[in-house]
Amino acid sequence: MDLLTLLLLAVGLSMDAFAVSVSNGMSYKQYHRKQVISAAIAFGVFQGLMPALGYLGGRAFAEMITAVDHWLALILLGFIGGKMVKESLEELRNPSDEIKDAERTFTFRLLIMQAIATSIDALAVGISLAALNVNIFTAAAFITLVTTVCCLFGGALGKKFGELLSTKATLAGGLILVGIGLKIFVEHMFF
Secondary structure (H helix, E strand, O other), rough: HHHHHHHHHHHHHHHHHHHHHHHHHHHHOOOOOOHHHHHHHHHHHHHHHHHHHHHHHHHHHHHHHHHHHHHHHOOOOHHHHHHHHHHHHHHHHHOOOHHHHHOOOOHHHHHHHHHHHHHHHHHHHHHHHHHHHOHEEEEHHHHHHHHHHHHHHHHHHHHHHHHHHOOOHHHHHHHHHHHHHHHHHHHHHHH
């Protein structure tokens, strides 16, 4: 696989994680430099790890992955995004309620759920890479690097939009996450 093809593959795989990074930056008030960097690294590691696991799993694992990856992404992102939409609507009704702000905390658990949800489809890509006899270590490292850079940019971009949108940022972020989950589901089910 040539470098340009690998770059296009890495950018394509990173787009869901990039969108979630933008959403996180918009939605979480305490999403600062440390969280942006942590999220970018986590998304990058998972995007690089999943193709490696798919590569190692081989073709026998391919049918199991492609049968459920879109459902898992839909459920995880739908749950996270739906919760954010619900909380933002409650906050819009009761803007002085500080309890809601405390509930909307960017946690390690949330980060891992997002990283898994946005990288599951990369598992199937790893199986394809095995069929092409690609050096998986080089490919996985490159995918990790590209995803990390994209997510650093996405988190910073989301933070700027979040500051502009104020209280509506959480609603927008939640809708983005639900939309990403639906997009993944529709693409796998119908295309």
